[in-house]
Amino acid sequence: MNLQLIESLTPGMVAAGHKVLQFHRFESNEAAHVARLERWAEFPLKAKVIDLGCGTGEVARLMANLRPDISFTLVNISPVQLLYADQEMATHCVSFLDVPEKGEAFDGAMFCFAIGHENLGKSLKETARLLKTGGVLFIQDMALCSGNAQNLAALDYEVRTRAEMERQAVLAGFKLDLYLEPQDDGRYGNEVLGDSFDELTTGTIPAVWRFKKC
Numbered sequence: 001m002n003l004q005l006i007e008s009l010t011p012g013m014v015a016a017g018h019k020v021l022q023f024h025r026f027e028s029n030e031a032a033h034v035a036r037l038e039r040w041a042e043f044p045l046k047a048k049v050i051d052l053g054c055g056t057g058e059v060a061r062l063m064a065n066l067r068p069d070i071s072f073t074l075v076n077i078s079p080v081q082l083l084y085a086d087q088e089m090a091t092h093c094v095s096f097l098d099v100p101e102k103g104e105a106f107d108g109a110m111f112c113f114a115i116g117h118e119n120l121g122k123s124l125k126e127t128a129r130l131l132k133t134g135g136v137l138f139i140q141d142m143a144l145c146s147g148n149a150q151n152l153a154a155l156d157y158e159v160r161t162r163a164e165m166e167r168q169a170v171l172a173g174f175k176l177d178l179y180l181e182p183q184d185d186g187r188y189g190n191e192v193l194g195d196s197f198d199e200l201t202t203g204t205i206p207a208v209w210r211f212k213k214c
Contacts (some may be wrong), residue, residue: 001117002156005159007080010056014084018192019058022113022140024206026146027190034062037112040180040208041138045069047107050130052096052123053077053114073106075099097122103129110138116157120165124172128213137166137174137211143181148205159204166209174211182206 027033032174043049049098050073051060060072064086073090076082083089092100096111097118109127113117121139127137142149142159149159160168166176184206 019056021055024184026182037065043108049108050106059112061086104132107138112140120168130175131213133212139209142204143207153201178210180208
């Protein structure tokens with residue numbers, strides 16, 4: 001993870017009104033975008049959910065507005081980004097590879113454009129440790145379709161194929177419950193990143209997975 005780069009870019013992005021730090025947007029604004037993610041996640045009633053690599057915590061905050069029955073715990077290695085999070089939510093300023101919570105403490109977990117920062121297998125195994133049997137793992141990211149996404153790799157972010165994501169999830173003790181390739185016209189990404197958006201996302205598509213722990 002290029003933590004220095006992430007922390008240097010975050011204040012400017014937030015000041016410009018971009019608190020959900022994702023390349024792709026599936027609705028016209030952040031609240032509507034997160035509402036769609038919440039519907040796909042289908043976290044159970046009164047779930048305890050851990051947001052792994054939570055960024056500024058804005059996805060969890062907006063989901064909590066929609067689902068006040070959910071209790072969120074935020075995990076992020078960046079203290080700068082956590083400064084923007086809801087201070088009433090429990091937080092851990094640590095790597096999501098080593099979360100200081102007991103096993104099977106959560107009903108749900110999510111990675112929203114975060115899982116590519118670390119080793120995939122280790123990330124999924126740690127998530128499985130944290131989740132109860134039957135717990136929901138929601139991942140919103142990109143799937144690699146061609147090439148090696150070298151421009152993202154240069155930023156220390158790895159995008160995997162759908163097959164590799166699902167293979168590693170099965171090895172970690174999950175079963176696939178949902179896979180989607182949501183449509184994104186790219187207007188938001190191009191507005192924020194300009195020509196860099198197409199360069200960074202070449203060979204990838206937006207993707208959503210929902211798994212359940214076996």
